[in-house]
Amino acid sequence: MMIVAERKPIEEIKGYLAGHRRVLVLGCGTCATICLAGGEREVATLASVLRLSDSIEVQENTIERQCDAEFFAAIKDQATSCDAILSMACGVGVQMAANVFTDTPVYPALNTMFCGTNDGAGQWSENCLACGDCKLGIFGGVCPVTRCSKSLLNGPCGGSVEGRCEVDPEGIECGWQLIYDRLKTLGKLDVLTENFQPREFNRTHDGGPRKLSREDVAGL
Amino acid sequence: MAQNEYKSGSNLEKVLSRGEFAVTAELGPPKSADFDLIKKKAEILSGWADAVNITDNQTAIVRVSSIATGKLALDLGVEPIIQMTCRDRNRLSIQSDILGAYLLGIRNILCLTGDHQCFGNHPAAKHVFDLDSIQLIQMVKNMRDEKVFACGEEIKNSKKAQVKEPRMFIRAAANPFADPFEFRVMRLQKKIDAGADFIQTQCIYDMDRFADWMRQVCDRGLHKRCKILAGLTPLKSAGMAKYMRDQVAGVTVPNYYVERMSKADDPKAEGIEIVTEQIQQLRQMEGVAGVHIMAIEWEQKVPEIVQKAGLKRKP
Numbered sequence: 001m002m003i004v005a006e007r008k009p010i011e012e013i014k015g016y017l018a019g020h021r022r023v024l025v026l027g028c029g030t031c032a033t034i035c036l037a038g039g040e041r042e043v044a045t046l047a048s049v050l051r052l053s054d055s056i057e058v059q060e061n062t063i064e065r066q067c068d069a070e071f072f073a074a075i076k077d078q079a080t081s082c083d084a085i086l087s088m089a090c091g092v093g094v095q096m097a098a099n100v101f102t103d104t105p106v107y108p109a110l111n112t113m114f115c116g117t118n119d120g121a122g123q124w125s126e127n128c129l130a131c132g133d134c135k136l137g138i139f140g141g142v143c144p145v146t147r148c149s150k151s152l153l154n155g156p157c158g159g160s161v162e163g164r165c166e167v168d169p170e171g172i173e174c175g176w177q178l179i180y181d182r183l184k185t186l187g188k189l190d191v192l193t194e195n196f197q198p199r200e201f202n203r204t205h206d207g208g209p210r211k212l213s214r215e216d217v218a219g220l
Numbered sequence: 221m222a223q224n225e226y227k228s229g230s231n232l233e234k235v236l237s238r239g240e241f242a243v244t245a246e247l248g249p250p251k252s253a254d255f256d257l258i259k260k261k262a263e264i265l266s267g268w269a270d271a272v273n274i275t276d277n278q279t280a281i282v283r284v285s286s287i288a289t290g291k292l293a294l295d296l297g298v299e300p301i302i303q304m305t306c307r308d309r310n311r312l313s314i315q316s317d318i319l320g321a322y323l324l325g326i327r328n329i330l331c332l333t334g335d336h337q338c339f340g341n342h343p344a345a346k347h348v349f350d351l352d353s354i355q356l357i358q359m360v361k362n363m364r365d366e367k368v369f370a371c372g373e374e375i376k377n378s379k380k381a382q383v384k385e386p387r388m389f390i391r392a393a394a395n396p397f398a399d400p401f402e403f404r405v406m407r408l409q410k411k412i413d414a415g416a417d418f419i420q421t422q423c424i425y426d427m428d429r430f431a432d433w434m435r436q437v438c439d440r441g442l443h444k445r446c447k448i449l450a451g452l453t454p455l456k457s458a459g460m461a462k463y464m465r466d467q468v469a470g471v472t473v474p475n476y477y478v479e480r481m482s483k484a485d486d487p488k489a490e491g492i493e494i495v496t497e498q499i500q501q502l503r504q505m506e507g508v509a510g511v512h513i514m515a516i517e518w519e520q521k522v523p524e525i526v527q528k529a530g531l532k533r534k535p
Contacts, residue, residue, distance in 0.1 A: 149336055150307075150334075150349045150352070151349055152333065152352045153355075154352050154353070154354040154355065154407075154410060155352070156398065156399075156400070156403070156407075157353075157398075158393070158395035158398045158422060158469070159336070159398065159469045159470055160398050160469075160470075161398060161399055161469045161470060162399055166336070166469035166470070167336050174399070177399060177400055180400045181400075189406075192403065192406060193406060193409065195358065195410050195413055196355075197355065198350065198351050198355045198359075198370065201350065
């Protein structure tokens with residue numbers, strides 16, 4: 001699963017750094033690198049922009065993953081020598097950095113957008129809402145929760161026209177048209193005669209921040 | 221069915237069960253706390269429709285609530301069908317509103333998924349969609365027939381108390397013009413399986429495509445399980461015809477109507493003429509149990525349409 005993010009406007013980033021003298025721009029080698037938002041290259045670009053301001057000394061580095069505490073060990077000295085960290089990871093990485101460097105302010109340089117796929121040069125799209133109850137096996141490998149603008153389990157609604165969603169006909173395909181076409185190809189249209197029951201939202205974030213504990217891997 | 225032979229005992233249910241050609245209309249609540257407007261619309265419609273749909277923040281624009289307007293309409297002699305969408309409420313809120321609406325004397329409900337909030341005046345709002353329209357229909361039916369809440373608990377105030385369930389006549393919507401076309405009848409069947417008692421369709425201009433859809437409905441015998449009211453919206457102008465054709469998702473307007481409206485000396489009269497002809501066509505069509513006239517901000521034309529179409533004034 002790739003977390004897709006995009007860089008915040010430079011003015012917002014500069015706003016966070018006001019008053020700081022020495023800043024570490026910290027990239028992330030995994031999702032943020034793959035989606036071209038916060039890898040080594042983007043760190044270098046942002047650092048050069050920030051260096052145009054005389055008042056800030058800018059350090060740069062990129063670690064393999066910011067969502068794992070262990071990868072921060074390698075940059076500990078550099079990070080603690082700075083009075084602010086600008087994380088170019090997703091929101092998970094920003095929080096982990098703040099958790100590791102308890103005495104240093106950590107700011108996000110990115111807006112975390114969604115879990116999705118790369119659809120071609122400069123194109124990404126949302127494909128999974130991490131609902132905790134995957135129904136892709138029923139719906140022919142197309143997710144109604146994510147791909148339908150209303151997350152309908154018994155779609156499509158009346159706003160599906162020529163395969164497009166009324167919310168944004170140019171930008172959004174009707175997820176239910178995709179489901180219909182896929183199940184038709186698979187010879188499984190009868191699936192759609194079933195009335196699917198309301199979702200259990202206690203399995204999502206609506207039940208509170210989720211945790212996962214697995215005894216089978218604990219202590220490894 | 222406990223008390224009588226009817227599911228809800230609403231006037232509309234009785235009209236439809238007698239096999240009379242039903243007429244329902246629409247009353248859009250105002251965008252302000254304006255009682256006079258509700259009164260004006262209700263007085264126009266009173267006696268001309270068997271029941272009137274009270275819309276629920278339609279097109280995602282804030283208005284007086286459908287239940288409050290429905291209660292006011294009821295007091296003014298108009299039987300309401302309250303719309304209930306899944307966009308603004310979760311299952312707790314919907315069930316509590318249904319209990320309240322029932323106590324206020326409301327007996328008809330239209331279960332809808334709801335327009336996406338991007339079309340309205342609060343595009344940054346969070347939508348709910350805890351349920352979809354089909355799950356909503358099932359929940360309202362279970363409240364009435366199984367006397368249980370969505371969680372399965374009986375509808376009573378305490379263990380020893382008597383069950384007091386809300387008994388609603390359940391309306392659902394169908395759009396014969398959206399895509400995928402082949403799936404539209406299947407989706408209607410899902411709504412009937414869930415518990416829809418009667419259906420209103422999206423507004424019809426393309427009568428051929430509607431007839432094609434109705435044939436599929438009748439081939440499956442769905443018209444015998446559920447009453448179908450054909451939706452109609454009179455055109456006011458050539459501009460409106462073009463707008464409906466080009467801008468409204470899920471509505472198709474054939475060019476011959478656009479041309480007719482463009483050439484007309486009196487477009488408003490032409491629009492009424494067209495809708496009157498449509499009602500005549502629909503009365504001949506197998507499986508059509510009535511019409512639902514959605515005269516958008518043009519409620520005053522409903523009496524004229526009903527009269528011109530040769531339908532009786534309602535007692």
